[in-house]
């Protein structure tokens with residue numbers, strides 16, 4: 269049995285959850301659900317990033333203590349996770365004691381191996397990005413991301429990042445799939461080749477963080493602390509923890525393109541310095557804009573996932589996010605585009621197929637899956653297409669090609685809609701000759717079998733809706749393995765009800 273560890277970044281608590289957060293969480297959930305259905309043991313990790321100056325400032329603006337503020341905001345992110353029907357195995361808050369211990373233990377290992385030294389940091393810092401910038405990166409007095417910067421001069425501990433240029437390049441050369449997509453890998457290699465400077469990893473001008481072991485006048489830089497969350501969830505610092513052994517080598521870390529540098533440069537360098545292998549794969553997805561504009565609190569155009577789910581249903585939101593853009597690319601959200609996508613792919617393609625076929629069987633074939641007669645070439649053809657999905661979809665999931673996963677299922681759904689139109693079961697029913705009745709049974713059997721395949725494979729993306737279709741089809745075994753056994757004739761259907769009603773823009 270294989271193991272998989274799927275992770276999202278942990279979310280900063282400086283604002284409400286929005287579509288960007290939901291995107292990473294849903295993508296990770298689709299992968300986690302897929303691998304569970306494929307029979308793997310899965311650990312799906314997520315949580316909230318609660319320390320640092322940015323969160324401390326947000327608490328102050330809200331007139332609350334950081335603890336009260338983070339308790340409230342973390343609960344909101346937990347709620348978002350539930351609302352989008354995500355199923356993490358661990359939801360970690362970085363304010364938990366076990367995380368403090370883990371982050372401090374990682375620091376301790378770095379000190380012991382001689383990778384940390386004390387000096388003074390002089391340079392620019394952007395609180396919004398929680399990132400340090402070089403003088404050469406400052407554009408018109410701002411960070412390259414547009415974030416305001418402040419000049420800092422403070423005593424600081426440094427991590428000897430400069431020593432990791434060569435080892436990182438060697439590591440990525442030996443592991444060509446460690447960063448995806450390819451464009452991002454090239455970007456990261458270019459950045460490393462441009463030269464790495466030692467990294468300031470502690471702060472002294474505020475105290476909302478994890479104390480540096482042995483020097484409580486410093487708190488750990490929020491990124492070195494936050495990144496250790498991946499290890500905390502698997503039982504670190506207990507290096508004999510079974511989860512660490514089973515799942516760490518199988519880690520697939522998802523994150524947006526804005527934070528890939530932290531994950532693909534700093535993180536593996538910290539890990540290698542602490543004698544821990546880097547995660548197996550880092551996948552960076554793109555960014556969503558809203559009606560062509562960057563989403564931001566100040567523009568007031570942030571897409572609220574709670575309203576979206578409330579209005580259109582959770583599966584519509586999950587489907588849209590996975591289908592609309594290639595995983596790894598950027599995309600635009602507009603409510604018109606959303607509604608159009610849902611109506612065409614869900615109400616028309618999948619909804620129509622399952623509704624018309626199941627209703628037809630219910631009304632005209634005694635509400636049981638018919639027994640097939642002779643299979644003709646067109647029957648074999650469409651059944652083969654459904655059967656081939658198994659390997660195709662597995663390759664998609666191995667590559668985190670989430671949009672391709674959905675598209676491949678929809679190719680078979682479209683094929684099935686064409687098959688219904690060509691085979692005309694209603695005409696066969698009307699003619700009523702024994703030959704036509706037998707042919708009708710075959711056609712309906714083939715269609716029910718294709719719908720079963722589609723619904724079983726759609727489960728990771730739309731668990732509720734796929735479940736309803738499978739309920740109506742009378743199917744209790746829903747694993748991918750179950751598809752190796754042909755659909756059983758005689759299975760009783762329950763009364764079909766439409767699963768994907770047409771929606772209108774609200």
Ligand code: MSP
Pocket residue numbers: 276277278279280281287288289291292317494495496497522523524525526527554555556557563
């Ligand atoms: N706390 C850090 C991550 C630490 S991981 C050890 C952080 N948090 S965040 O809340 O700012 O961002 C979390 C995730 O949301 C990132 O993967 C980011 O790319 C994603 N998104 C935020 N806005 C987004 C869009 N508009 N579109 C797509 N994803 C976006 O960074």
